[in-house]
Amino acid sequence: MEDYLLDDEARRFRADVRDFLQRELVPRAEAIEDRQDWAAVQAVVRALGQAHYLTLMFPDLYAGALSAPGLVHATILSEEAAAVNYAFETTIATATSCAYPLHRYAQPAVRARYLDGIVGGREVGAICVTEPEVGSDSAGMATRIEFDAHRNEWVINGFKRYISNASVADTYIVYGISNPAVPSRKGMSAVVVPKETPGIHFPRCYTFMGRRGCVVGEVVFEDCRVPADHLLGQRDEGFRIMLAMFNFERIILGGSGLGQARAAFRIAADHAQRRESFGQKLGCKQLIWDRIAEMSWRIDAAELLTYRAARLYDAGRLSPKALMKPASMAKLVSTETAIFCADAAVQILGGDGLTKEYGRAEQLYRDARALTIVGGTSEMVKYLIACSDLPSLKPNL
Template sequence: MKDYLLSEEDCEFRATVREFLQRELAPRAAAIEEHEDWDCVRAVVRALGQSGYLKLMFKDLYDGPLTAPGLTHATILSEEAAALNYAFETTIATAISCAYPLHRYARPEIKDRYLSGIVNGTEIGAICVTEPNVGSDSAGMSTRIEFDESNQEWVINGFKRYISNASVADTYIVYGISDPAVRAQQGMSAVIVPKETPGLRFPRTYAFMGRRGCVVGEVEFDHCRVPADHLLGQRDEGFRIMLSMFNFERVILGGSGLGVARSAFDIATAHAQQRVSFGQKLGCKQLIWDRIAEMSWRIDAAELLTYRAAKLYDAGTLTPKELMKPASMAKLVSTEIANFCANHTVQILGGDGLTKEYGRAEQIYRDARALTIVGGTSEMVKYLIASRDLPSLKLDL
């Protein structure tokens, strides 16, 4: 059922993107995985920017052949990139997630200054939300963003961790509490912090089991000062800005999960049709074809949910609150299925699935595990889905 919800133009776009990534990303994917080669990452990001692919979410900036660019096409890009290298896809998805609030909420002169480099591929963006005691419960953050009236500056103090593109990004969108006297949802703000800001430090980067080549680390803000016009939207509007970003991000993660699942499935089906065991091709065994069938229908289900959410977003007929459920479903199902497919692919390959010498199955297995955690855990998005289906109840997290 591939591309059932996509138009002919969408499918042509997919073919073009796939060809582009085969040319630019595929030859560099091994260096990104094996050597965590950031130069390779930056080279592909620049190529994407030069080709206009980082402007897909911004119709006023896009000048390519698509008649109505949007989240559907950004999700296709995400899926195709993740199928080749999920670590690289994380880098560009984070950059686009940074560009999104800049484009929508930054003041015109500030938007021009910080957005152009990201969408042109010459700079990288990052989003700073997670803290040592704050993950899915982002409203409980301790980072403070205070306004210095005398100097007309925002002063940021706090500590963030698990930040994608930390230390390598040029622009950081930082969320923090600007009014501690009220509920966090009513007293949170978002500001732009450029990399050269005094007091901005990067204590360490993390070594993960998967997503090698994606830089993730800590970001510390020690009396960082930025001008008043670096505020996104209005003061204390940060929580609403963050929620709108999360809907966008979760649909993109649906594309990421699809790409990883599809990549695992391709390896499993090829092996099942080639490997001979007890005188028969492996795929002739009921236990194997059962696993292949399970993977196949689950991928179709994930595709339908993901592109339904993307199309709903692009249609612009739903409020952010209404879009929360389909976006959460896309994220939940696609990322869970990516793990399902990665796990069963390794099992189908047996010993070959555990080694680096016999293909990418073990890499995909390690990469997939992050998908059900980043961008809202599976448990959190289930809560968001249920909260829409049980409107008369106040669910207890």
């Protein structure tokens, strides 16, 4: 079923991306995984920018060979990169998620100042949403973004955590409450904060069981001031901007899950055809072929949902609210499939699946586990799907 929803141009693009990653990322993947080598990550990001891969979502900036670049192609890039190294893919997906609201909502001078470096691969960006008491319930955030009319500046105070690219990013998109007198969804704003701004601090980075090489940490804002033109969109429009960004991010995460799932499947299928047990190839055992078959159909389902959502996005005919369901379904099925396939691969390999010495199965197992949490938990996206299917009700979380 691979590439069933893609046209010939997109299939050629996939082949080009694979060749590029084979040259640029594969030789550095071990350094990223084992030594968490940020310089290795930066080198591949720069190469991506020079090859125009980071402008796929922005046709007015794109200078590559595609006739109509879009989210379908960005999702292919995400899928292929995640199959090689999910930590690296997280870095570029986060940077692209930062570039998206900059491109769409920033004022021209601000857009030119901060966007060019990100899409050119010279810089990376970060998105600041999650807080100690706020995960999926993003509207309940405590960060405050207040306007100082006397100095014509926005003042940011708050504490964000689990921020990908924290401390290494050059540009931060920060969401916070700008009007506490109204419901959070009607009083949230988003601002652009460059790393060198006084008052921004990075208390610590986290150590995760997977995604080694992806920098994730905390960001604190203490009377952090940016000029008035660093507001994205209009005041109190931040929640709507965030929803549109989440649709984009969840479809990209569908690609991430698909890449991880396919990598795990290839490892399991190769082992099942090579390893002998009790006088037969392992794949001849019913329990094994049953698991291989389930991995296969889950991957096909994930592919169809992910690229359907990407094509719907590129078509531009759905509102962010209408796109929420297909984006959530893509994210849900692909990321759950990644966990299923990573777990099955380790089980099929047995002891070999638990060791670094016998391949990447254990790395895929550790990396995949984050996918059903980041970008909206499986529980949260199920809620979003149900809300679309039960329009006359408001299900309780």
